[in-house]
Amino acid sequence: MLLIWTSFLLPVALNNAGEAPETFSLKVPTEPITVQSGSSVVLPCQVSPSFSVDDLGVSWYRPEAVNSPVLHYENRGIQEKASDPRYRGRATLTGDLAKGSVDLALENLTVADNGIYVCYVSSKTWYESAEVTLNIRNVGSVPVLLLSEKRDGQVNVTCVSHDWFPEPTLAWRDGGGALIQNQHVQFSAVKYLMTVSSWMLTPSSERDWISCSVSLSGPEARESRVVPRISRLPTVPPEYRTSGKWAEAIMGILLVLLTLLLAALVLLYKKGFIAWSPKTKSKLRHFLNAPFSLPANDLVSFDFILSEAFAQQPQTGGCAAQETKILLETKRTAPNNTTESHSAMGHETEARTDPQPAKESVKKAEQGVKSTDTGSEIILIQELCCVRGWKVNLTLDRQSAPGFLTVKSAKSVKYSDEKRDKVSENHPAHVLCEQRFSSHQHYWEVNGFMVKGYSFPLKTPKGERQSSYAGVCVGGREPACLSPENGYWVLHHKKGTGLYANTQPPTAVPHARPFFTLGVFLDCEKHTLSFYNVDSGTHLCTFNNIPPHKTLVPLISPGVKDPDEMTLS
Structure with missing residues (x-):
């Protein structure tokens, strides 16, 4: 690799000596380029005066890794073996080489990509280099507030938030919005991502709340509020x-x-x-x-x-039991096979097998051994009331929407009859969210999933939607088949068919009646994706094979037959 890079530093001869001037310069942005982690970016670099660089040598590298470039172009092609393995498949040259554009495109950005990038172009008689600064931002988790009693009516309030980059700012405010001066702030980092924590003492109150907000220099902020109330349980005289x-x-x-x-x-x-x-x-x-x-x-x-x-009381829902044991059949069945599908996913409809084999499966699952007799295993499914504490604020990415879908706001999307001719069977009918997740827990809700709404005061459904789906995907690829093998984990709804998970073949998901709001819970730590009927507060199904260390993107689809909106909340 060193020999290849050394040879590149020497002027590269042109096939047609008259195409390139004797000297040239490079134009790059003078201000840093700032983007969110998990997204893509283009780092501009333009040869001046403009001329074809097809026969020149082009390289992008980090100052600390000159001998291992991000991308190396020579002899009219990308030299993969000379490039840094961390950027293979993520770095490409964009723009028109015939007009001197050697822009670098980077995908699936992480905080490790933060820093300076050098654009280097050489001809037979001249070479130039220029630096471009890339700032990566990663918005962390919603702050968690913890209370503990102190003497003399004081309450110790602790605020903790994870996964920020670069170092965020933490601020305490009172109920009127006034800033509370506090110097007890600590930072720690694991693989570039920052954890910030702070604590303060405040008098106990029954109604006056305080807030803790964590933010970067910009509009991205996470805030939590709490009333510093001391419990009124009887004390010991x-x-x-x-x-x-x-x-x-x-x-x-x-x-x-x-x-x-x-x-x-x-x-x-x-x-x-x-x-x-x-x-x-x-x-x-x-x-x-x-x-x-x-x-x-x-x-x-x-x-x-x-x-x-109540050790012997059955756990039939609610948050008294934080998690419920669910027997999940690993065998996948088609949606029209209602007999076997009851044991595939969900517990809105009770699914039972022979008691003795089930006990054996439970015993093996608790020992970490998957059953080979019934194909079943034990997983833990959290109740809806428990996962709502992980709710996040999602926004739709307009640029990811196909031409036949209209994103009216950052929260709603619908199929447009005016764009009917743009519908393509080869393009998935969904829109991605701007947020990307690779760690921790995240919950969001999709409104208008099965029914279009309710009429009041009787709360009767206004009509069932023809089709829809929601879930997550890896990166945002667009395969012909939305399946877990292709990086998609979604729950489908189709009128007349019902609910089914996109396994191969599909797995029917039992449900009592059509509902309006779908809850989605992504647990990156347990590698699971769960769906809930929010109207009834019941669990529908769970994927327990979400791959670890992947950047996952939420998505929703309103279908291509209904003009009614589907919204995020």
Whole structure:
């Protein structure tokens, strides 16, 4: 590689000696070029005066890696072996070489691409170089605010946000928007990405909120708010702290709370809101009839009492159980095969297999071994109320929309009848979002997914959409087939067919009735993509094979048969 690069530094002879002037210069931007990570960019470089550079030598390199260029052009072709492996497949020459344009195009940018790039052009008699500065920005996560009580009515509020580049600015503000002076700010970095944290003490309040915002120098900002409220649970009087009476006081409070909770459960059971199996009823009755005692000199929390009381209660939804175990068949079935599709995905419709093999599969899955008997494995699916805390603000990328789709705003897209002649079967009917995700958890919602809306006050559907789909893809490629093998993980809806995941062959997804809002949860840490019926608050299906270390782009499609809008929220 060193020999190749050294030979390039020597003037390159032209096939036609009269085409290039004896001297020339390079025109490049004087100001830095700033883009978001995950996007693409073009670094301009123009030979002046303008002439054909087809027979010249052209190279783009980083100042710290002269012998390993980003891109090397010589003998009328790109020299792949001389290029830095990190840029292969991502770097190309754009522009018209016949007019002296040697612009460099870079795709799938990361924060590691931040810095200076040198444009180098040489002829038989002359060579020139010029520098272009590329600034990469990566907007981090929404700040997480944590509260802890301190003495004298003070509350310690901690703010943490991850994955920023370059170093962001953190600011605290009160309910009126005034800046709160605070110097307790710390930064840490892992593979270029910054984590910022800060803390402050503030008086406890029942209504006055404070906010923590993290931002780069520009419009990109993430903000969270919280009311610094101290919990009003009973405290232990001073005279009880030096004796054993405090334990008796706490136990009395816990027993009263437990009695109230059990009474509420009995009332819900009688009203028909809770249905327990005979086996669960027997175990709960045995617990209630058994003598209740606590270990001597041990502080037992109320959470422990609840966990002991309801260890046998089935988890039928809600955030009491942060995650629910779902038996997921790895066998894929066609949408019209309703018998097998019930065990493929989702739990809106109950899917059961023979109890004994299922227990064996659970046991193997807990040991990290995939079952070979039933083709099943255990995965953990979070409830809708738990994943909504990861909600992100998505915006649509107008440039990614095909000609027959109209992006009315950064949040809505629809099919346009006026552009019907531009519909192409070879072009997917979707629009990408501007955001790119490769780590952490992200949740968003798509409105108008199956039905066009509801009429009030009866809340009856206005009509079912003909077709639609939503999900994520790698990079934004446009294959003829939207399948996981081609980098697409989407949930389809088609009127008359229903819901189905885009596996090969497709997998039917059971659902009770058409709904308006679809929830999408991408967990880059667990490599899963989950879909939810937001109208009913139920889980639909989950892809558990999302590849790690990939940049994923959200997408939505309103179809090509309905003029009704589909929106992000």
